[in-house]
Amino acid sequence: MGVNTGKFIWHDGQHIKWEDANIHIMSHVIHYGSSVFEGIRTYDTNQGPAVFRLRDHIQRLYESAKIYRMDVSWTVDEIVEACVETVRKNNLGACYIRPVVFRGYGSFGVNPFNNPLETYIAVWEWGAYLGADALESGVDVCFSSWNRFAPNTLPAMAKCSANYMNSQLIKMEAIKNGYSEGIALDTNGYVSEGSGENIFVIKNGVVMTPPLTASILPGITRNTVISILTDLGYEVKEMQLPREMLYIADEVFFSGTAAEVTPIRSIDKINIGNGKRGEITARVQAEYFNIFNGKRKVPEGWLTPIK
Numbered sequence: 001m002g003v004n005t006g007k008f009i010w011h012d013g014q015h016i017k018w019e020d021a022n023i024h025i026m027s028h029v030i031h032y033g034s035s036v037f038e039g040i041r042t043y044d045t046n047q048g049p050a051v052f053r054l055r056d057h058i059q060r061l062y063e064s065a066k067i068y069r070m071d072v073s074w075t076v077d078e079i080v081e082a083c084v085e086t087v088r089k090n091n092l093g094a095c096y097i098r099p100v101v102f103r104g105y106g107s108f109g110v111n112p113f114n115n116p117l118e119t120y121i122a123v124w125e126w127g128a129y130l131g132a133d134a135l136e137s138g139v140d141v142c143f144s145s146w147n148r149f150a151p152n153t154l155p156a157m158a159k160c161s162a163n164y165m166n167s168q169l170i171k172m173e174a175i176k177n178g179y180s181e182g183i184a185l186d187t188n189g190y191v192s193e194g195s196g197e198n199i200f201v202i203k204n205g206v207v208m209t210p211p212l213t214a215s216i217l218p219g220i221t222r223n224t225v226i227s228i229l230t231d232l233g234y235e236v237k238e239m240q241l242p243r244e245m246l247y248i249a250d251e252v253f254f255s256g257t258a259a260e261v262t263p264i265r266s267i268d269k270i271n272i273g274n275g276k277r278g279e280i281t282a283r284v285q286a287e288y289f290n291i292f293n294g295k296r297k298v299p300e301g302w303l304t305p306i307k
């Protein structure tokens with residue numbers, strides 16, 4: 001495996017060995033995509049390892065579950081605690097946390113109600129998602145020929161594994177064409193998001209980002225970035241964006257737990273601004289990482305200590 005895996009995985013109240021965390025091939029999730037999940041980062045902070053916005057992520061996990069009529073047998077507090085315990089048990093500092101709730105083994109066919117829910121939490125070490133150089137130099141991306149799903153097909157506000165078939169189409173096409181990521185439009189033709197990132201656009205000092213109605217996942221990093229920009233004195237406009245607005249923008253960047261704040265230096269081989277990380281992007285990035293070195297004060301509950 002190309003990643004440094006944890007040794008133990010939490011499964012419904014118990015820690016089991018990484019290699020024992022297996023499911024039956026006839027589990028509902030394998031056939032029908034019936035899982036909701038989260039992606040969370042633990043950072044090495046000046047106060048020791050701490051999970052970033054853990055409760056907000058678990059809250060979103062429960063909202064995803066609610067949309068899909070999944071009654072998780074654990075409380076938000078229990079899953080929050082289980083995430084912390086799992087990082088501790090694996091003796092990890094900076095790492096990625098992946099809680100997942102899915103419909104397991106029980107009956108066959110689309111109706112999910114007779115399949116028991118299972119909850120797992122895995123952790124592993126993960127570096128910069130779009131490459132080590134990406135944070136500084138930016139990435140070259142394309143618009144995808146695939147749209148995000150229409151709002152009355154799959155609910156974009158739920159972080160459901162089935163949504164990621166769409167993300168995979170976007171990602172594979174981008175990679176095959178030599179780009180590191182793709183940006184999808186929504187079914188109305190407006191900018192939506194990357195395969196696993198939200199997007200911010202800056203022109204003449206005005207910051208814009210697609211609204212929730214553009215089939216985006218309500219990113220927690222998106223929310224963090226909006227609060228940073230607001231503190232820096234920028235108004236962030238959540239508005240429908242035509243594709244060409246990105247080509248002529250001064251700066252464009254991705255936000256996401258995995259991608260953090262990643263500058264986009266070109267789209268469809270058109271340089272964005274001067275083709276380098278923009279000034280406002282650099283400030284947002286610096287402020288984002290200041291959260292973890294203690295230079296930036298954050299609201300109560302945004303950093304959950306591991307120790």
Ligand code: PMP
Pocket residue numbers: 039167193194195196197198216217218219220221222255256257258
């Ligand atoms: N959009 C999609 C499709 C994603 O998968 C992610 C990553 N979870 C994001 C946006 C960014 O969300 P967050 O900032 O909460 O990680």
